[in-house]
Amino acid sequence: MAVSISVVLLLLIMAVIFVRNGALKISHALVCVLLGFYLASTSMAPTIHSGLTATAELVGSLRP
Numbered sequence: 001m002a003v004s005i006s007v008v009l010l011l012l013i014m015a016v017i018f019v020r021n022g023a024l025k026i027s028h029a030l031v032c033v034l035l036g037f038y039l040a041s042t043s044m045a046p047t048i049h050s051g052l053t054a055t056a057e058l059v060g061s062l063r064p
Helices: 002-021 026-040 045-061
Strands: none
Touching: 002 026, 026 045
16 A cells, blocks of 8 residues: 555656646646546456556565
């Protein structure tokens, strides 16, 4: 659950930065949000979730 919240916060911060810089329009952000909701309801959702979890574990295990 903590990984999901972290990813959501990171994506939210990036979207806000893009919108403020003019690189991402509000309409584009809404399309991205809708795409996320539609992906969450498909059969690909568990695969995407496990891929993000594996990536987070890999990054978390790296030592500088």
